[in-house]
Amino acid sequence: GExxxxxxxxxxxxxxxxxxxxxxxxxxxxxxxxxxxxxxGKGPQFIIDIRSNMDKRQGQRVTVLLNKTVKHLxxxxxxxxxxxxxxxxxxxxxxxxxxxxxxxxxxxTVNP
Amino acid sequence: xxxxxxxxxxxxxxxxxxxxxQCAQDMNHEYMSWYRQDPGMGLRLIHYxxxxxxxxxxxxxxxxxxxxxxxxxxxxxxxxxxxxxTSVYFCASSGQGYGYTFGSGTRxxxx
Numbered sequence: 716g717e718x719x720x721x722x723x724x725x726x727x728x729x730x731x732x733x734x735x736x737x738x739x740x741x742x743x744x745x746x747x748x749x750x751x752x753x754x755x756g757k758g759p760q761f762i763i764d765i766r767s768n769m770d771k772r773q774g775q776r777v778t779v780l781l782n783k784t785v786k787h788l789x790x791x792x793x794x795x796x797x798x799x800x801x802x803x804x805x806x807x808x809x810x811x812x813x814x815x816x817x818x819x820x821x822x823x824t825v826n827p
Numbered sequence: 828x829x830x831x832x833x834x835x836x837x838x839x840x841x842x843x844x845x846x847x848x849q850c851a852q853d854m855n856h857e858y859m860s861w862y863r864q865d866p867g868m869g870l871r872l873i874h875y876x877x878x879x880x881x882x883x884x885x886x887x888x889x890x891x892x893x894x895x896x897x898x899x900x901x902x903x904x905x906x907x908x909x910x911x912x913t914s915v916y917f918c919a920s921s922g923q924g925y926g927y928t929f930g931s932g933t934r935x936x937x938x
Contacts, residue, residue, distance in 0.1 A: 749927065758917055758929040759870070804869060806927075813858045813877060813924040814885065817869035 727824045734795045736821045738788040738805035745807040749815070750779060750790045754801045762790070762803075792823075800825045829853050833918050833930035840908040840937045848903040848933050850918030856928075858921040859901035863887065863914040864932075870917060876901055908937045 728734050740748070746767040751759035765772045765779045765788075772779050778791040788805050802820040809816070834849045852859065860875035862885075872885030876895040890912060892904040901920075905912060913936050921927040 758931045814872060814875060815927060819869045
């Protein structure tokens with residue numbers, strides 16, 4: 716079946732550095748992608764999304780890049796802070812049935 | 828707005844017991860879904876609904892039932908709980924398939 720996967724299961728960065736979390740997807744029909752942040756004991760929190768007709772989208776301190784040629788998605792966090800420590804998931808939606816498929820997640824640890 | 832509300836937050840069941848996990852949203856979203864999350868795993872889709880009266884199976888539907896009688900509510904029923912259903916359950920809703928909002932989860936233990 717179709718799946719979404721992550722290249723790096725863990726990422727450790729120093730406070731103030733930029734972080735890059737990567738995600739590979741396999742379904743070329745996916746037309747919408749979302750990044751979620753999940754802190755321990757909480758539900759996934761929406762960070763940023765991007766539609767397949769875009770290559771880049773920016774939010775507050777975050778940027779999502781989409782490369783449809785190689786089916787790759789990345790989340791960039793600028794000036795990473797200790798509060799950014801969490802598990803980050805990418806998710807893809809395929810077609811009109813609204814179903815989201817999630818990857819296994821990357822644990823981001825920010826060292827003070 | 829409360830967003831997506833899940834109850835209860837914690838539950839312990841004995842094998843064979845039944846229960847219903849509640850999910851309610853106040854955003855008038857037509858799409859609602861249930862996921863389970865196991866340790867070290869991503870979220871797996873159990874059931875989803877694209878509107879009142881319409882439900883469909885996701886990736887791991889066995890052992891779970893759903894119904895959608897109103898736009899606001901999407902309960903998940905465990906008919907006969909098994910230890911393999913020990914997990915954290917999340918409900919999510921979406922308007923027109925964008926910006927899915929998740930609840931805070933129900934932590935279920937089946938002993």
